[in-house]
Amino acid sequence: MTFIQVNSHKYGRLSEECSQLLMFFQLEAIVVEMQDPKNGVKNSVQKLNVTTIPHAAAGNDIIAWINTKMKTTVEEAQVFGTMLVAYGYIYPLKNHNKLVMCNDSSLYRFQTPYFWPTQKWVPEDSDYAIYLAKRNIRKKGQLEPYEQTHYNHLHEWLNHKWEFIVMQATEQYKAGRDRNKPDRVIFDCQERAYWMVNRPPHRTHSALDCGPERLIDPNTEERISFDQYRRVNVFYQQAIMRSKVKSSVSLGALVKYITTYKNHDPFLAPCQPSNPWQTDHDAYWTLNMRRVEAPTKMRVERWSFSLFELLTDLRGRDDFKIFLKKEFSGENLAFWEAAEELKWGTASSMSTKAETIFKTFLAPGAPRWINIDGRTMGLTVKGLEHPHRYVLEAAQTHVFLLMKKDTFFRYLKSPTYKEIQKKALSPETHSFRLVFFTNGN
Amino acid sequence: MSQDPLEGCRISAGKKSAVSLGKALHPPNLLVVVEGTCGACVAASPVSAPEGSCSYNVAHHHLCVCVRVCMAWQGLQKGETLASLKQESENLRRKLEEERGKLTDVELHQVAEKVETVAALSIKTRRVLKGHGNKVLSMDWCKDKRRLVSSSQDGKVIVWDAFTLNKEHGITLPCTWVMACAYAPSGCAVACGGLDNKCSVVPLSLDRNENVTAKKKSVAMHTNYVSGCSFTNSDMQLLTSSGDGTCALWDVESGQLLQSFHGHTADVLSLDLAPSETGNTFVSGGCDMKANVWDMRSGQNIQSFDNHQSDINCVKYYPSGDAFASASDDATCRFYDLRADREVAVYQKDSIIFGASSVDFSLSGRLLFAGYNDYTINVWDVLKGTRVSVLFGHENRVSRVRVSPDGTALCSASWDNTLRVSRT
Numbered sequence: 001m002t003f004i005q006v007n008s009h010k011y012g013r014l015s016e017e018c019s020q021l022l023m024f025f026q027l028e029a030i031v032v033e034m035q036d037p038k039n040g041v042k043n044s045v046q047k048l049n050v051t052t053i054p055h056a057a058a059g060n061d062i063i064a065w066i067n068t069k070m071k072t073t074v075e076e077a078q079v080f081g082t083m084l085v086a087y088g089y090i091y092p093l094k095n096h097n098k099l100v101m102c103n104d105s106s107l108y109r110f111q112t113p114y115f116w117p118t119q120k121w122v123p124e125d126s127d128y129a130i131y132l133a134k135r136n137i138r139k140k141g142q143l144e145p146y147e148q149t150h151y152n153h154l155h156e157w158l159n160h161k162w163e164f165i166v167m168q169a170t171e172q173y174k175a176g177r178d179r180n181k182p183d184r185v186i187f188d189c190q191e192r193a194y195w196m197v198n199r200p201p202h203r204t205h206s207a208l209d210c211g212p213e214r215l216i217d218p219n220t221e222e223r224i225s226f227d228q229y230r231r232v233n234v235f236y237q238q239a240i241m242r243s244k245v246k247s248s249v250s251l252g253a254l255v256k257y258i259t260t261y262k263n264h265d266p267f268l269a270p271c272q273p274s275n276p277w278q279t280d281h282d283a284y285w286t287l288n289m290r291r292v293e294a295p296t297k298m299r300v301e302r303w304s305f306s307l308f309e310l311l312t313d314l315r316g317r318d319d320f321k322i323f324l325k326k327e328f329s330g331e332n333l334a335f336w337e338a339a340e341e342l343k344w345g346t347a348s349s350m351s352t353k354a355e356t357i358f359k360t361f362l363a364p365g366a367p368r369w370i371n372i373d374g375r376t377m378g379l380t381v382k383g384l385e386h387p388h389r390y391v392l393e394a395a396q397t398h399v400f401l402l403m404k405k406d407t408f409f410r411y412l413k414s415p416t417y418k419e420i421q422k423k424a425l426s427p428e429t430h431s432f433r434l435v436f437f438t439n440g441n
Numbered sequence: 442m443s444q445d446p447l448e449g450c451r452i453s454a455g456k457k458s459a460v461s462l463g464k465a466l467h468p469p470n471l472l473v474v475v476e477g478t479c480g481a482c483v484a485a486s487p488v489s490a491p492e493g494s495c496s497y498n499v500a501h502h503h504l505c506v507c508v509r510v511c512m513a514w515q516g517l518q519k520g521e522t523l524a525s526l527k528q529e530s531e532n533l534r535r536k537l538e539e540e541r542g543k544l545t546d547v548e549l550h551q552v553a554e555k556v557e558t559v560a561a562l563s564i565k566t567r568r569v570l571k572g573h574g575n576k577v578l579s580m581d582w583c584k585d586k587r588r589l590v591s592s593s594q595d596g597k598v599i600v601w602d603a604f605t606l607n608k609e610h611g612i613t614l615p616c617t618w619v620m621a622c623a624y625a626p627s628g629c630a631v632a633c634g635g636l637d638n639k640c641s642v643v644p645l646s647l648d649r650n651e652n653v654t655a656k657k658k659s660v661a662m663h664t665n666y667v668s669g670c671s672f673t674n675s676d677m678q679l680l681t682s683s684g685d686g687t688c689a690l691w692d693v694e695s696g697q698l699l700q701s702f703h704g705h706t707a708d709v710l711s712l713d714l715a716p717s718e719t720g721n722t723f724v725s726g727g728c729d730m731k732a733n734v735w736d737m738r739s740g741q742n743i744q745s746f747d748n749h750q751s752d753i754n755c756v757k758y759y760p761s762g763d764a765f766a767s768a769s770d771d772a773t774c775r776f777y778d779l780r781a782d783r784e785v786a787v788y789q790k791d792s793i794i795f796g797a798s799s800v801d802f803s804l805s806g807r808l809l810f811a812g813y814n815d816y817t818i819n820v821w822d823v824l825k826g827t828r829v830s831v832l833f834g835h836e837n838r839v840s841r842v843r844v845s846p847d848g849t850a851l852c853s854a855s856w857d858n859t860l861r862v863s864r865t
């Protein structure tokens with residue numbers, strides 16, 4: 001099995017086209033191996049109407065082969081098989097408009113390399129028109145409704161070329177008649193499969209259906225100008241100077257985060273009372289609403305993880321405010337909230353908000369004067385003369401750090417927090433029988 | 442010649458102002474005026490100025506502004522050539538790798554050895570949302586954990602209550618390929634954009650009969666398709682990424698451009714805002730195979746990663762904000778540690794050769810869900826780098842995967858015209 005390993009910088013920059021080509025080469029290598037007479041997929045001769053088709057393989061045989069070769073599960077092998085059909089390397093003999101690989105005895109054939117997606121020629125509308133015209137010549141009324149619609153449309157907008165198209169179609173039809181019957185039937189199947197992939201009818205999903213073109217091709221004309229180099233050099237210089245942390249520290253922190261939140265992750269530990277998507281019962285959401293008298297134990301535990309968690313959950317913020325009120329130190333949080341509002345508010349409200357904040361928190365003798373160091377205060381007040389969105393950044397950071405390093409920990413040890421912990425609910429797990437009855441059954 | 446190139450220059454108030462220069466610099470130089478905190482005010486990280494660097498603190502003006510003099514706009518200095526700059530670039534790059542290497546004292550899989558393995562997951566689809574007439578390109582959850590908005594190639598944007606399968610609102614856009622949609626934090630509006638080069642905000646009303654499409658308001662204007670959009674911490678600001686290679690921050694009320702972010706050399710396909718307490722950065726990924734981290738205040742690119750070998754389709758922050766993951770057409774997903782400034786894991790398998798289109802983390806950050814172009818969703822163990830599970834069911838490419846805000850479910854949008862909500 002030749003899976004092409006792409007080393008970084010070996011191929012340089014791969015445009016979307018290139019990486020797709022690489023993928024096609026990998027698919028083709030596999031398809032060629034599949035057709036190996038000795039080690040390939042088992043195939044046999046099949047009867048299609050009156051004609052005998054050689055080299056037809058059953059879906060389950062193909063999937064079994066992929067399974068063995070790629071050492072994957074059966075489902076993954078089936079997915080891979082489906083991709084081979086979706087890209088047009090293999091086509092189904094029956095149900096030709098369903099581009100999937102079924103894990104049963106339905107028959108498939110390998111598409112001739114002439115019709116592979118990597119071939120240089122792009123399936124133009126005129127080619128499609130010739131194909132449809134040819135089928136029309138052969139037998140009128142043979143076109144499917146969607147094909148008839150396409151045909152009519154093409155007839156209209158390719159009208160100027162129509163004589164040429166009909167001529168080509170007639171030529172191809174005559175050439176086809178000269179072939180022997182089995183060859184002709186096979187070629188017709190192949191051609192039909194090709195157009196199924198390149199002009200899929202509605203509700204048929206071919207893998208060649210792509211999104212809108214990505215406009216900027218990084219491969220074109222890589223002439224980097226001197227000013228671009230300058231900018232990049234400045235970036236590198238700043239990156240070198242920026243403080244970095246040892247991997248053991250940063251990775252350790254990531255692991256710690258995961259461990260802390262493990263029991264709160266519904267994909268790893270069960271929700272109490274139950275995951276609403278599992279039992280169709282939304283108790284979990286009702287119990288965790290914004291304004292509940294008693295929050296759940298898990299929710300209260302989560303507040304203790306970080307000040308950020310406590311403040312993000314508005315119910316937690318409420319409880320924190322109760323504590324601050326008792327301590328007569330609510331102005332820090334109030335200032336932080338006001339600064340947030342300024343930062344994320346509309347551009348037009350900036351100056352009014354800034355003025356209010358100054359009057360309430362920063363002016364000498366203000367009613368909720370915040371106690372920050374002289375330098376920060378000085379700079380903030382100066383900045384407020386011409387307020388902009390981030391004018392309170394320094395003060396806000398200072399206040400947040402104060403709360404994080406001191407107030408937050410005192411909160412966790414306080415009677416307020418202990419009280420809410422006691423009051424917190426521990427809902428019982430829903431048993432399926434209970435849910436069954438409450439649904440009114 | 443004076444040492445201060447800004448001597449004699451006037452800075453006019455306003456968000457984006459051009460600065461007229463003193464005689465110190467050559468005429469057609471452009472100054473990039475950046476709105477943001479002055480280095481003298483925020484004592485956070487020193488904006489030091491080694492020779493040739495270009496950050497200036499304008500402390501003596503009333504307006505606190507960090508002015509970045511782009512020396513790039515000057516002509517070649519004495520002794521500089523294209524080749525010498527290129528050489529310097531390569532030297533600096535090598536030095537950066539060296540610095541990063543010095544701090545690499547342990548690898549992720551080593552740290553992961555002490556962590557217990559994830560138990561086998563059995564994830565089932567619980568809801569299938571049918572209603573779009575064509576490929577579903579994007580979706581976003583509402584903060585109420587049950588509603589979501591989805592956009593499609595047929596130009597329609599639908600707001601669903603995924604729990605009851607109710608379609609609550611339908612918005613018709615005049616363009617096809619609506620590639621970006623986002624739910625506002627308040628739940629009262631949605632944003633959407635795509636091939637129309639715009640991103641519009643649509644307020645949602647409680648009145649079912651009201652035609653919400655009529656209230657649509659254009660906010661963002663790009664010169665090419667809009668590939669991604671996201672509200673910040675409020676309904677008032679919108680961040681967009683575009684095929685024109687830039688990202689931009691907009692004021693929703695006035696439609697004003699607050700900040701633009703230049704640095705990608707190709708289409709930007711995705712962006713994600715940092716969930717940290719400071720909330721001032723975001724990451725973007727594009728067709729230039731780079732993932733860039735930006736400072737929203739200054740518009741500056743602060744970190745960049747170019748490990749992918751093909752277009753980056755999606756970027757997503759780790760829940761703590763100290764790391765992020767990316768999905769690419771090179772069939773791999775990668776994990777980056779922001780504090781150590783390097784890539785720490787690659788999630789790939791020999792049998793996966795189709796591009797990954799979208800990624801998202803579970804609530805704890807232990808699991809990474811990735812949607813692929815072979816119609817499957819692979820679930821990776823972030824720490825150990827192994828694949829935990831594969832989800833089948835979609836009949837065409839998976840275009841977007843998103844975990845709900847409380848982590849209870851995963852929604853996947855696909856080109857098979859449906860959305861699926863799955864859970865363990």
